Amino acid sequence: MDLTELGDRVARVAEEHATRTDRDAVFPAEALAELRATRLLGLLVPVEHGGLGGTTEDVVDLGIRLGRADMSVAMIFTMHCQQVAAVVRHAAEPLRSQLLGRLGQGQEYLASVTTEAGKGGHLLSAEAALHGDGSRLHVDRFAPIVTGGAHADGFLITMRSPDAESPNEVSLVYAHRDQLDVSGSGDWQPMGMRASHSIPLKLVGSVPAHQVIGQHGKFPEISTTIFAPMAHLGWSATWLGTAAGALSRVLRLLRGPEGRKRFDVGSELLLTRLSRARQRLDGVHALLRRATDTVRDALDLSVPNHQLLLNALKITAAEQCHAAVQDLIDAVGLRHGYLKDSPTRLEQALRDLRSASLNYSNDRLHLADGRLALLDPEVRLV
Template sequence: MNAPLTEAAAHDEFALTGTAAPALTAVEDSSWREAAQRAAQVAAKYADHVDLHARFPVEAFDALKQERLLSAMVPTRFGGTGLSLAEIATICETLAHGCASTAMIYAMHQIQVACIMEHGAEMPWHQGVLTKLVEQQWLLASATSEENIGGSMRTSACAVDVKDGRFHIEKMAPTISYGAHAEGILVTARRTAESPASDQVLIVTLLGDLELDKRGTWDSMGMRGTCSEGFRLVAEGGAQQILPTPFAEIADETMLPVSHTLWAAVWTGVAADAVNRAKSFFRAQARAKPGSVPPAGMRLAEAVGLLQMMQARLQIALDAAHVAHLARVQGHDADAPLSVQLNFASDMNTLKTSISSTALLVVQEVLMICGMAGYKNGTEYSVGRHLRDLHSAPLMINNDRIAQNTASLLLAQRPASPGRV
């Protein structure tokens, strides 16, 4: 018989599932929500300035560090809070109400944390990283894109060179979001110089290991606070910093599902904030002419309906991620029928494409509702920043590329049984 789980172990077991750990009390459950609200208020205060100057949201991340939210997903055995993926998604959505750039950076950081947790937490060096992350509230970034390859993260031109227990890597990255502000960067590379482009590893590099030579600036339409400049990255360190799991598995099992889920939460939060502005505008119109329904009522109903569909789709994804994670933890994923694995992969793909497209539709409806008050910057109904930020959503792992991949997955799936999609 297995020994009963301690409170800490029970909490850790649920770290990446879609439900909160049963050990959480009501007070603990509310504390991270309140912390996220406080950080979101700070993010909202500086969001326009961050956007105008394309600068890193320093104030928001000072608040997140003070609230100890950068280690929210780290298991309790390393000192973290051990929040579930669903709870982290809630934080992302909350932050997005204040500042989309802050929320996106937070989401991308948690994606890197998840990769280390899921594929390195049994190794002493990576355990040390998780512990230090909690103690010092480190911010983690990633370098998966590469010059001449672009955003195709499943291939690498650069290769890691390992000799005498040490590694060396040099990578020309067209974008490393908030790279100049991170304490660590997870880098993809070919396993060896002789390896094919698809045989990749993921390396955890820390500030003392790496050198960043900035190449170009970040003057973008939206998501300006992510500071996604290009860099020449050079790093050295111990070979134990290379995660033991092949990157293809890390991408399939952790990076892409967590990315698509947390990104979807960010975009849902941005759209929800825009809808709140539309509701306020609609109420103001109604107060100005008592007894009549303003003409924008139908558009508002449409925007609310689209937002509710986004929220429902996100919840379905969180439930699916919960089931998939439990299968891996219990060792059942290898025995799962191929059709189940393909269904999960295609579901994650359609989550990303559907939420990213629908969020834009929601904010466009809001703009029509608020009219010039929404079009102008500096009003309480302004949604220009929301719209510009969301135009990045279909481009982050381009929707066309994802749709093509989804089509291949669908070809390999058997027809659904009656009553199922």
């Protein structure tokens, strides 16, 4: 079965439950079950480990497809793929075969535990430290935001390396839910992305020493080569899909019998607004494809012009996808732009997309980009 069909299956389930999961701010359990059943959870797992052997481009395609149906489901999927990519590239035996086997069967949904109180989302430092006694690593970690944490089968957790001399020595460790005492705290009542169920979690337990992903202290490298690029590509695909789905529903409304009665499709204002929304999405799409190719082909993603391209993708997608939905709300007005029960679902798309510039803050990325720009005085465009 081809990936488009599998994506359509998950999208149908996501769409069926989207109104309820948004209203109740609950995790899309049915869509996750379909991601398991289709084995899309093992998309990036190599065929020899029982996975679908997919590529980064496939993650992007499916992120867009699922985003058209439900932004939270798309985000949950692409973030899981980011975790799987790190396992595929860096996990060592015996963890590698065990975990990839389960992932390939769709038995393992991985959540990311990188946030920590007091470090402002700074990925490359960690306060809570792993303690090792030779054969085991002890985990005691609080994270303020863990997307899907209540439903995850396993976690990839950043922590300060054992015996680290500074908070900048960070390791990535895998823990299965059964190896941890997982306790939640606090309520989840956000403006949008309500089905992402991104809750605070406390994780306590111990794992065999071989469950470190890559070597101790190697997280910065995993971040530059996998976590950051996969996050930017996955999020941007998710946002683009959300805005594309919104535009598509608006266009179907305008072309349908009710729409043709209600709207004047000869209106220059309406046409211009539709044009602007479409223009924004084509711009983001081109940037997304270019960045996907760069991640596939680049020998060293740490060079400033590659970093700048990836950051520009994230910033641009966050701004333009949100702006496109704003355009559409103005285009169709109160009834179909502002009411929850409109088939355009613009109201939810706008709330969901409002998170895009905050999710790994655009403000902070601009500061990084300013510094990176100074390191590329020749301005070598990718």
